Amino acid sequence: MPRERVTLRDVARLAGVHPGTASRALNAATRSLVNSETAQRVLEAALTLDFRPNPVARSLKTRRSDTVGVLIPDLTNPLFPPIVRGIEDHLAARGYVALIGNTDNDDQREMRVFEGMRSRQVDGFILATARRRHPLLLRAAEDELAVVLVNRVVDSHAFPSASVDDARGSGLAVAHLAGLGHRRLAHLGGPQALSTGVGRYQGFLAGMETAGLEVDPALVAFADGFSQQEGARRCRDLLRVSPRCTAVVVANDLLALGCYAALAEAGLRCPEDVSIVGFNDMPFIDRVHPPLTSVAFSHYRIGAEAARLVLERIADRHAPVTATFLQPELVVRQSTAPPPRGG
Template sequence: MVRLKEVAALAGVHPATASRALNPQTAPKVKAATLERVKAAALELDYRVNTQAANLRKKRSGLIGVVMRDFTNMMLPIMFKGIEDRLRKSGYVALLGTTYADADRKRDLYRTFMDRRVDGMIVTYADRIDEDLERVRSARVPSVLINRSTLSGGESRVLPDIAIAMTQIVDHLAGFGHTEFGYIAGPENSAMSDRKSEAFRAAIGRHELHVGEERMVRPVLATDDEGERIALRLLTQHPELTALVCSNDLLAIGALRAAAKLGLGCPKDISVSGFNDIPFLDRIEPPLTTASIPHYEMGYAAAERLVREIAGERDLESEIVFPSSIVVRRSTGPVRA
């Protein structure tokens, strides 16, 4: 088995320097030319760093648990790439688990991560009151939420600027003359749904408009099937509606299907908007107007925040907010005559 001192000899450096160069935590402190020589020597000799032994010395596992609901929301794979790209730079391995919105599966996933002694967790799916996440905090395992929050408010969060994005969507639709709005909110168990609903109400209020509770409906899950079900109900019970604002893109895709089933043209009869700007929205018919958030960058930032906390940095920001903005496509247009 190739030893570190052989790598150091081939690279012409001290073994301690070779060790620093091959450690993702300390490699940035090594001069670029030296770093390249050591990496080339390690590759030539097929040297493998014993990460397990190193982690045992540091009393760490080198593992980060990542919690997602599922991959029907196509922004999540992009977020995960950002997470993984940043974690790899510091030598961490991401363990990805999905909950499929099942409480028992979610509880088992958290327990599995804790049994594996993960060094931290990144969470993209959290309940309004999340007992599983509270147990993680009680165990003093660092965690960061992406595009989620809880009522306890004790977590670190990476969020989009919901208020700005919702304001831009409502301003865009009001500029087309829309005054009769419906809103498909997020699920009841989501604290982020509350934030979006509040932002929608505030944006509507700035135009001196009012949307009654009967026109603001929460789905069971934020899926396209639920979006279709709720939109069918809203558009049937409230034929005066000319604009449907949806709290995510999957709900909006379902709303487009509902409009088509009812024989309504979009945007001729009803304008529909989403939120998140998941991939391929420009390829559906009609292409969906939505609020765009930086999926990759938010994932990367969450991993960066977690790595710094694990390293013992203090006075870190508890909330990182990324700018978001409207992307106008053909699902929105002037109010019908």
């Protein structure tokens, strides 16, 4: 039997304030407009009366739902759970909830999920799906939606973003390998339609230049996607080039796992014959054989940062656009060693 509904008016009466003031005090986004003692009194009154705001009714009136839509390519890619967790933690602490949609990098599916969320009047979007040029984003820009990018960025700087300094990450990998004495380095890159693919490739080139090493174009290959299968396929191609590379700077850990498979097929050992460096330091990559040397950064933190940026954007659609780049570090494990003699 539902009890009689407590209204905003009841809360305002108990707190001794105008209902408009009570409303502002009860909404996290507008609370700062109210004197802090008053806000506290209203919140206490709401607690006393067990008042529950009805966000659906409020969203009709204010066109806000305290909900953020999150689009990711695929939650079962181990990269994304910590990002989503960071987003959800940050939002939950501020009374927001996250709607989650997987797109499988399929434009049709992405558009469907996006429109489905939009029609539920989400206040903003966090996209982990951005390509460097992305029709969905053009549409979002035209409609002045609050959109923040996470992990990836786009060519234009129209959207706030939270990601890692991809170029620096690959640069660290090259510096580590050059320091071990490698001279013949290959790059197994990601798709060049994605900022992560481009940034990590550019970092490889810059790192090689800094180390005074020459890039052999035959030793650069790009995967069509970040998967183990693509890693194995492209690594097989790289291993056919003579003289053989002694190390591969790989744009992603899943690709690196594919390299392990290609090396095993070719009867080559890692790291004795070929060193491998991955990117992302994904969960459990320290437990594979050999434990992978990888470029690490906190995926949880870029998630939390993206959530912070989207709330900032929701509060002020015309705030300056911020791009946050986390600084990565290299975690050295057992997949890298000096090159073989004569290598």
